[in-house]
Amino acid sequence: MGTTADKLNKLKESKAAIKAAIEAKGVENVGEILSEYPAKIAAIPTGDEYAFESQMLILPVRSTAITTKEGKTAAVATNDHIKIVDADLKHYTVKEWNERSVANGFDNELIAPPVGFSLECNGIRTILYWPWQGEYYATSGSTSKSSNAMQHSVFEYDQMTGAREGTDYHGTVDENLGTHAAGSHFAADWSVTVTEDDKFELYCGNTKQRWIMEKNCGNVNAMIADNYAERLEAMYVQNEWLRHRFAICSGITSSEVEGTITDVEILNSVGVQAQVGEDMFFFINGQNTGLKAMYNTNNRYSVNNAYYFTPDHAEWLYEQQKANGVNMNDTGVNSAERPLLSPGAKGAEAITVDGYWYIITPYISRPGNSGTNYDWNMADSHAVYYIKSLGKYMAGEKELYPYWTNKNIISGLINYLNSYEKWDIPGVLGGNVWSCVRNGGGYGWYVGMGNGNLYTTNTNGTYSVVPASAF
Template identity: 55%
Template sequence: MKLNHIRINMLGEPKSPSSGGGNTPPDYDLQSRQLILPVESTTITTKEGKTAAVATNDHIKIVDENMQAYTVKEWNDRSVTNGFDNSLVAKPIGFRMQANDVDVLFRWPFTGKTWSCLGAASADNAMQHSLYEYDQRTSAGSGADYTCSQDANLGTNTVGSHRAADWEITDDGDSLTLYCGNTGQSWQMAKDCGNTNFMVAFNYDERCDAMIAQNEWMRHRFAICSGVKTTEPDGTITSVEILNASGKQPAVGEDMYFYVDGSNTTLKAKYNVNNRHAVESYYLTDEIAEFIYAKQKENGINMNDTGVNSVDKPLLVSGAKGAEAVAVGGFWYIITPYISRPNGTQTSYDYNVMDSPAVYYCKAVADGVRLPGDKEVFPLWTNKNIINGLMNYLRTYEGWTDDVPAYNSGSAWSCVRYSGYGAWYVNLGNGSCYRGSTYYRLSVWPVSAF
């Protein structure tokens, strides 16, 4: 009879000879806890039948549309079997990374241009982080948002007026209720989603959800009455068109008006000037609003995806909200984006749209996708040789140049903020971890749990 020999420790627990004893995991499992994975080499076969070496580590795997993860060898073996016919396999959407004690799916980083509300294009493959003034929910527990010129019409359903300007925040213990008196809507958001030191925050899902909740709350606070009546229940959402005075697609230079239910509201398609900030010098003035509107007509863009030349100059990133209308008290109220950081009355500023571009974009990629946390972003740099090798392998040897971008060595946003005006990022070129103003345009790597 053959005996299986095991060693027993002082507590009577069995120890595996291969694991080194106790509850110590094998070396392979230990690697996933490391910030820096060992760089290994995998020999792959090319479509020409030659061989090449690719920098790899099996803790960074290719993930396809079917959410299947493959090592480089497994992917290459399948390609050899299929004769390198990519039409026979699901395309790669990113990579699974097990490092720094995290296990996540990184989608390929955002590629393309984003546009400012003045019509200027950003640098390629980068976007702004989120709303500039993040402390508006914490600066006071309640308040009112309206300018003096609107006071007389408050609650009258007059075109361009507000139903109510009151807002409040209720402490629910482990969450906050954000209430908008203007449209009567409420949003829930978790606490502890504000500022933190680097490598301290771990509630990344809650942080991204909080940015979405606050954005929607702010947009409703600034909703303005269209003057168009409705019998729909309060809270019903409908689309808004932006057309010229004749009800047609505006040409560059023409005035743009909000249309609801086919009716011209006579309201010009501008950003809201009903904008309150914790810092008074950041109020959006009439002067700035007029300047922005003039620039939008001149450059052929506006805040809605039905706007002038919007295909060529889309103001909003994928997933972000343009103009729409909500039923309130028998009338349609138009919800629009607005400017979150005008500085005084100057008109040369690079304005930032209130919506959180990076977070909205990530949410639009797929269900459960968000902006990564700092603990997840940092391994993008420490393991850049492996990640870069994997992306180059797919592009160079597997022919996925249209679906897989090149490794972006610029800086990448995390979802962790350090103040009301900034967030943490990692420079993927030199590895520095630093904080930057949220109007900076940096790369965005959507992430989700695997």
């Protein structure tokens, strides 16, 4: 039999193990009094109580004991309804993740990296991935940039919410409509109609393309909408619809099947990357179309609206880009010194229409602004195309608000991953974050992570963007 000292040591070790087990189940302030442990065990949330907790907006903050690389013990603010998600989309409590790291000797190469966290509270179940990180350069190619934030979408976004049809204004090229002359349009008509299964069909007469979109994905007040995946898809569909509506003819014939899409290169007159000061032209299959790679100025619905992006504006911007040595391929800011405006965004493409290649160019309009402030309204909806390229949807305010109410728990999770495991992931959000819900043609909702308030603002603002997916 062991000595009295041995028995006391075993009792001490058992007490410490019991205390750690209780704390791991989310019970706070366990203390050192052994006689109180039965009550603490009874306080462990289980069954219906645990399920009920998942409906709370503000989750209880608990403390999880973790083991460091040095073998020491530390406490991390946690709640098991917020879990770490890895690249294999497996969910782990902080304790489970830490135990695996201890077993692997904290070798990050042996496990799939953390890509975000799952959030189960307030009646939602979603995965929120790390926010976009990158540098956002001005359209003109100037050195100014915004980091780790992007525009929601083009300032004016004609988001169709009902059946309608119309004709686009194309200015001085109207006399060439349907002639296939370089720089002309095939047609100007467009429509949004209701299908037999009660969806929207968007038709572009210029390139004969059609898109299907769910109803109830348009503008609506915040805290009402929750079909975020459908809303992201609707914004993507309408972006593509607009891009095609303002396609221009290259004047080059095509033997490809109607609707075939190919890449367009933007090079100098002899077919190589333009240097500073050189003109830039659209090339299709190695052939120079003779059309300068300036922005399409045809996105306007009336002749005399001075607020729209005019040919004079396009000329000014084009000269700035030449002076700054901008590579116009992809999104227009793609030189070694000036990274892509946002990943996933589209540049120029060409599509076969009636035996000719039509160039689908970036469109621009900027209502309500004057002067030479051209740093916004680059092609397409940056956040939309970025999120679409990931196969996710953009988080909505019903998911971002619980992020704010539980920032202390999320902060603890992120601090653990960065401080104890050196993952170098983005810190907890403290600024403004875009919601996927729009409010009118030029406004979108966002959540201020500093105070938790919900606001709307012009979509040309640069805020954080959080991808999301359901689980």
